[in-house]
């Protein structure tokens with residue numbers, strides 16, 4: 001309770017200072033709009049649905065790109081984690097590629113797909129896939145051999161062993177990788193939408209810039225931050241905690 | 253407490269007698285089994301020329317000091333590890349990999365935390381292709397046997413150590429294996445829980461008549477549970493002695509007879525062990541002596557509480 005109280009005070013204070021700076025009129029409004037006009041833009045953006053449409057388009061892209069990266073990432077992680085030859089070859093390629101900032105894939109994406117949705121989805125997928133692959137690989141390597149032995153004496157073989165035992169046992173790691181992957185995917189999505197002009201939240205930011213409408217820029221930034229927090233805190237953090245508890249990885 | 257009580261019935265095994273009896277219903281036959289591991293300091297011989305026969309419905313305990321190869325032996329029987337040489341026949345088939353006729357219960361329960369209790373018990377049946385409702389009924393039946401049917405929807409992390417071990421027993425029994433292989437399943441539990449589980453296991457055994465191979469380093473536990481106790485020595489593990497335990501069931505760890513049998517077995521083993529130690533002390537090879545003396549030291553054996 002006490003920490004919420006501190007947060008409320010902090011943010012009220014921040015808004016107060018912001019409003020004060022605005023009233024002092026040191027900077028023109030297109031540099032520093034008032035919190036009230038940002039608030040109005042936010043309300044307006046949701047009322048005329050431009051923000052909702054922007055959110056929907058961005059979420060659709062990330063859902064597709066991130067979905068692809070989960071499937072590919074988990075499969076690659078499985079191969080690297082269980083097959084020696086893939087570990088020695090693909091494994092080193094993956095760890096090499098991970099040093100490359102995702103946005104460096106943009107020129108390649110443009111040449112392959114053109115200035116469109118597909119290029120953005122490709123960027124999103126590239127943003128998340130390596131984290132998920134690496135986490136899956138680590139998770140599979142840390143599966144307690146006891147689970148595998150127990151499953152084998154109960155008749156688990158081949159694919160059953162992979163999908164009923166090894167993957168679920170590795171899930172705490174995979175979720176952590178997915179969480180990290182999501183944040184990379186979200187960043188790549190915004191970068192892609194800023195640079196490839198075709199709707200979405202990133203595009204709304206650019207429109208704000210083009211119209212010299214600073215309140216729109218800040219309002220969209222706030223929307224982006226809130227979506228990021230919602231997904232991270234309400235989904236991934238909870239999920240991670242729940243799974244670690246179920247899997248007996250946290251004490252108490 | 254008369255000191256001669258029951259000792260007559262705890263005789264050393266008359267090998268020839270058992271063999272003829274066994275020929276008709278041998279469940280497990282281990283012949284000339286040897287196993288070594290490659291380590292940094294060269295080969296470590298863990299098991300050497302193990303020969304053992306277990307009859308249908310027999311409850312056999314293997315005892316021996318820590319590191320003598322009990323787990324290795326059980327894993328080889330389970331088909332989870334390969335022997336260097338020798339043959340193992342289980343249920344009339346040569347062992348060549350894991351099989352659902354020999355289910356293992358490990359020291360840690362090895363329940364799958366992503367499944368709830370009943371899903372864990374159903375797991376083996378699901379792999380066998382048993383249909384949903386039949387699977388569920390069987391699982392509930394065995395959960396009832398270990399008195400845990402109320403916890404069928406609980407998650408694994410909500411159970412105590414003893415409850416987990418009981419679920420593991422139910423999970424193994426649900427598969428209706430010909431043989432249960434148990435590797436110190438109760439050693440991580442407190443004395444109270446262990447006492448209860450000794451009762452439950454005996455009752456289950458009396459009811460199901462499964463063949464059980466049970467590993468422990470606790471002689472009291474072995475006397476409480478076994479028809480026959482097999483003692484392994486270390487480095488390399490060899491069968492040193494066998495004892496028959498012929499006491500009425502269900503037995504109680506704290507029963508006077510059980511306690512006295514345990515003491516007697518301990519005494520026998522001490523005599524045996526000190527004989528070996530003495531013999532090896534006389535040899536000149538100090539290195540070899542060192543290894544063997546320390547690993548054979550009787551004090552290292554956990555003889556169970558109260559003795």
Ligand SMILES: Nc1ncnc2c1ncn2[C@@H]1O[C@H](COP(=O)(O)OP(=O)(O)OP(=O)(O)O)[C@@H](O)[C@H]1O
Nearest residue numbers: 289290291298317318319320321322323324325469
């Ligand atoms: N994979 C392995 N590689 C090398 N050595 C091994 C391996 N597994 C077991 N050993 C060795 O084999 C010996 C027997 O091990 P094992 O686990 O069978 O003993 P144990 O009788 O079950 O002991 P405990 O009572 O402590 O469980 C030990 O000395 C151990 O160091």
Ligand SMILES: [Mg+2]
Nearest residue numbers: 322323324435
């Ligand atoms: Mg062991």
